[in-house]
Amino acid sequence: MTSAPPTFTPENIPTQQRRKGGEIRAVCLDIDDTLIDYTTSARCALSLLVGDDGAWSVWQEITEEYAAKVIAGELAYEIMHRERTKAFFASRGERLDDAEAAGREHRRKELLDQQWQLFSDALPCLDWLRGSGYKLAAVTNASGRHQRAKLAMLNLAEYFDHVLIAGELGTGKPDPVIFHTACFMMGVEPAETAHVGDRLDADAIGARDAGLRGVWLDRAGCAPDAPPEGITAITSLADLPELLVCDLSLSVPRPR
Template sequence: MIRAVCLDIDDTLVDFATSARSAVAAMIGRDDMWPAWERVTEEHVARAIAGEIDYDTMRRARTKAFLADCGALLDDDLIVRMEDRRLAFLNQTWRTFDDAVPCLEWLRSAGFLIGAITNSTGAHQRDKLARLGIAEYFDTVVIAGEIGCGKPDPVIFATAAKQLDVPPEQIVHVGDRLDLDAVGARDAGMHGIWLDRAAGAEPGERAVHVITSLEALPKLLVSEFRTPPTVVPSQQRCR
């Protein structure tokens, strides 16, 4: 019996890519550099998760490195102003996917404990959930930058299970990355579900379920795992 459902945040519940890509385009006045931004972001976020640099240092160093790759060698003061404008734009354009809140509502009404597991770097991720009005749905939020490791490391999944006080085998984890989310959760003893919104690929992995929207998650939980759990009284939920 599944007792808890964990979800990734960015590009699973929140349309991160659309907002982030628009913010980068607004910063540099062109929209063809997103792959380069993703590459630089991966490198710098890994350093922040490892504790080598803090979040603010990371985002400014990332923007400086990205602009240097674009051929723009700018002074630090200008880099800071450009990055702050990008971040302000980003914070104004966050949106949840249309299927996110209905899914969270169903999970809560069905009595599942709900967790978030995210490869983000810190408190800004909690602020994002609060700004979008979905923080209240989560019984725990596990952030890579706060524990020093990220998905697919089994430690981050084990941390979520411990905080929820539920064995990993009674937890489903859903995310938009096959490798980090679905396979990572499976290898940590959970049930991995890949949210393939593009519906464009086969998972190539056994013991990993695939859905193309969060609308399909309730049906999968009921059909594959037979029935939702009994509703958990509010005083027993680990908020």
């Protein structure tokens, strides 16, 4: 792991500005659209499958609907993938039987595996976090087997002390259970932990309400001038080291 740290080195920060008493000891990170450019990769794969880039918004809506059923325990992930595909093609006027839906989903995943790409700031940030001694956990709402294979394929698994996946745990973000489980596994208190993710509601607010430091990775730069109380917004993972070293030590979130 030799990537240069993003934008600055801790040595450049005056001693009085560094972490006070190791207040932040651990960092949880979302995976999709935080470390991995999931949207670009998945949109490209779907476009190749159906020959229509305009289908992405419908796919997203249907995916949100079926993912919620999985997190609620109403549907197994393997079944969800097939049923989501059937619902998506039904919205396009095409009725698929189980075998055809499974075949198209398999083809979509094959295309997706060829498209995965990391954000350019992901590895430098992870290298810095590991080199600085933070405990790290991946906290994701995706399915277990699929997500673990993706982490291995992109050589991300080695960075994390623990990987918590909603499909395996039986609950997902923003439920406090998944955040508290991550803290327990890392041996830290919620107030000693920052969680970083691209979803304001599920990631940043969910973490804040569980007593962690909620950090919203707003890559699109659409955060208001004043984010919700207790939430810090950044536009790049390159901003995270300075935030952890200088800013997050200044305030403790209020458990809700």
